[in-house]
Amino acid sequence: MNNIVSISIDGKEIKALKGENLVNVARDNGFHIPTLCYFKKLFPLATCRICTVNINGKNTTACTTKVDDGMEVKVNTDELLENRKAIIEMLFAEGNHFCPSCEKSGNCEMQNLGYIMGITHTRYPHLYREKPVDFTPHRMLMNSNRCILCKRCVEEIKTKDGKRVFSFVKRGNRTTVQIDYNEERKLTDNEAIHAMQICPVGAILVKGVSEGKPFGERKYDFLNKAIRPKLKRKKFELKEGEKFVVGTTSLAGCFGCHMSLLDIDEELLDMIEIVEFNKSPLTDIKRFSKRCHVGLIEGGCANEENVHVLRYFRENCDVLIAFGECAIMGGIPAMRNFVPLKETLEEAYLNGVTTVLGADVIPASEDIPKLLDKVYPINEVVDVDYYIPGCPPNAQHIWKVVKSILLNEEIPISHEEFKYD
16 A cells, blocks of 8 residues: 555546556546657657646656656646647647648547647748658658657567667758668568557558548547637627628638538528628629628638738738638648749649640749749738638538627537548
């Protein structure tokens, strides 16, 4: 009994075995301490810092802490929650994480933490750094665009003779994980799949083996957790008989978010009881005829016309909502951000295949909007009041946010509706 100690977690007294890992003790007693690098079989790595808690007045990582008598642990203070949220946002912004195209989407631990924390966008600009994708290994590929340097693969994956298959190369913000091609060949098929599965994101893939599953069968599709958006409340006053006015537009995107707007089907009839559309592709109204209470914008800014339309929209809408991945982080159009603009144009018009003889000319006309140096998310051009992620966002999510803002009511978003893919 001398090995049983008393600790407190967020004010709750708990009995635990002395020397047990704090992350495990907390989880066994109903307290969730999020982690990314932590893996039960490994010596604690403390590389991601997501599990930072406050112990006896000092911040430290929970995964490296063994419980001892008298510990006072704080897990869910406002400061700690905001710190974890900032770390996840920085990981998204520093890497090239585009969930709709990722093999791990729905099974990704970092994506799931984003859901749990209700992250709709990153407060930090996306770097769009060009990172290597190594297809050379016999059985695997290593996508550094998604790697978060958690070190799980480095410490866990070894050959039968104890040699490491993965290792860190370079230093600082140029650090990447590299595969030893000779040692990788020694792994069995099951060992290679294990390496793919312990990666918390989608950085390690096994050629010919898919982790993809239909929606509803993925690990993090259903958590029975409602997300309550933090909205900038604004009380709108209508005269008798008036409706709320909503405008929409599309910039550099595929128009899929507008299609999702219509996916509420017959509920659209209920919406038009309280809402009228002004400037919108749905009404074909080209210019605002009245000020809008809410404006919805999909797509990022790829050219000067996009910037002009965006600023015009911002001026004429009380509340501006960015909906869809392209508006929030650039999306598919932002794939050109990894290539200089000159090289992009040359590849498209000079070096690409064309069916028109002699058409290898880069078009230039005052009627063609000038391309920007890169594709920008709209919050880097104007102030945005709210973000709805997804590619495209769920229709119910979109309209719940719009109604919540217009009616000044709190309408929870279900986990199934809050998605990045």
